[in-house]
Amino acid sequence: MSNPSEDKLILPATLAEVARIAGVGSSTASRVLRDRGSFSNETRDKVLAAAAGLGYVPNRIAGSLASTGSQLVAVVVPSLSNIVFADLLTGATGALEERGIQCVIGVTDYDMQREEALIASMLAWRPAAIMVAGLEHTAPSLRMLSASGGRVAELIDIDGQGVDLVVGFSSRAAGVASAQHLLSRGYREIGYVGHDLERDKRASKRFAGFRDTLLDAGRPLRDLQFTLAASSVEVGRLGLEALLARSPRLDAVYFSNDDMAMGGYFHCLSRGIAIPRELALFGFNGLNIGAFAPQPLTTIRTPRFAIGKVGAELVISDAPAQTIDLGFELIDGATA
Amino acid sequence: MSNPSEDKLILPATLAEVARIAGVGSSTASRVLRDRGSFSNETRDKVLAAAAGLGYVPNRIAGSLASTGSQLVAVVVPSLSNIVFADLLTGATGALEERGIQCVIGVTDYDMQREEALIASMLAWRPAAIMVAGLEHTAPSLRMLSASGGRVAELIDIDGQGVDLVVGFSSRAAGVASAQHLLSRGYREIGYVGHDLERDKRASKRFAGFRDTLLDAGRPLRDLQFTLAASSVEVGRLGLEALLARSPRLDAVYFSNDDMAMGGYFHCLSRGIAIPRELALFGFNGLNIGAFAPQPLTTIRTPRFAIGKVGAELVISDAPAQTIDLGFELIDGATA
């Protein structure tokens, strides 16, 4: 059944073969296949038939080299397990695939050195554009981004100076809004439970906005609990437990995000702490899990998908360099 | 301050320029830069210095065309919002980046036609290999995969026939194990809450294994509730509500995954349904959120990260075509 000759690598058909079979020149075949320039109907039919017959798949590597314009966009994110970046990528890939552009992705694991190395190796593919999360980068990264020759979009955070396009919302403003909400509800003994803010710059900016707002209102943060780990339900739960052990009189706690807040919520459920009467909880992100808890989590919903989509559309456009604030929405749930 | 000449597109340095500055031939520079073949120490130093001075970034497009071997691996997944595929991608990108290989990703949104189109356009980049979720593909997709000339890995599900490499676990066996667990705990009136199984083939296989096992044990599924939507906490919560409205005497419910099960869990909390005394819940995936709920969710933990990692390592190796079963782990939580 198995023909030995089939074991040899079957090289994919080339444009030249398509042209030969169609009985036309290769540039004509190229024009037809890309629907550019002019050709007769008859020619078109012949070329299309030949291509279909051969199962021709154009070689974009060669195409990009010849036209010095690759249909690739590089995307560099800190993590994929974090729904924030997953949603962002979903928005971006959707917008790009629509235009036949492929996404090359890199995951930095929140490591700036790794980001630098990734940017360098992505640039080797001469992407048409590059999208990267955040505004904080090493000096070499920044240099590479500016010199890349393509457009650059920095996503999610807009608190700072960007290289070209910046799409997101103000992390600091999100922290401020969260603090204002808690203050307006009359909470006074406020604590904070966070994860590794050294790596997560955006969470750190939210925290700063939150803390400063409380301070300005004369109600400084009573206590805080940091854990040097990635954010998770577990870290949030243990964090709140540790915080309350030290400061049992808190009446509200701000978490670095919804995963953390759900951990806190679970801690309260376990201990029979009444929410929000005994303790109010405030998260960040607006995850599905929080929205459908017995008491919907009070949080801030971020336009993650839109950031990816708008960023992608802009980065392949010729729009002027600019910063776009997509804002956020405070979800007034039942926990604060 | 701004020099008009800087506004012109600065073309990246080429190998030829590096060679010229180093005073060697371009093939020699190429050998040095890739550390292949032989050259003197003196030559090496000159070339490296020149490259560093110019900020030379090799053009992989040209490199791939010349060597007919791209350092790209294509990965096609149904979704990124689903943590399963995010973890899988994390495992895969980690293993590939280590070897300097980039990942081109495509998101099908569980649409087989879209998958087909994506495979076609990824193949245009002549990837060294292609990884795709699941074993079910359209006939043209299958043909393209086999004829791609590179290795193919089909991930997550191993219940069926693969093209080349298959890495994952048996979805059907997971469903069987879940049913056996519930039966062994003495549950007899068992229901099911699921999402759109038409699109999610793996959830459908789990369901089949579960249902058949109950049937064989003489305890057929009492009732089931499908929702034609993507899985989510919301769908799980509403699904359980609808199911219990029809069949209030159920003593256990199997959910199509942990997100759905968490929704069910939240429904029980809201209604004061005692878990597992009044109703047992069983999920699938082993998410962090379920593990740290007040009552840890009874579920099956899947090796998502490892599937991505092992799949990536295999797909760029010359290992023989094979199916690798990475298994799964039953998490005996507090909900069943």
Next chain:
DNA sequence: TTGAAAGCGCTAACAC
């Protein structure tokens, strides 16, 4: 150890 030369498969001028 090194360099010249011939492509890789395609696109883009430019004649015809």
Next chain:
DNA sequence: GTGTTAGCGCTTTCAA
């Protein structure tokens, strides 16, 4: 409307 011709920037023989 179509074919010819030059590359794109690199790798890879193959001589030297």
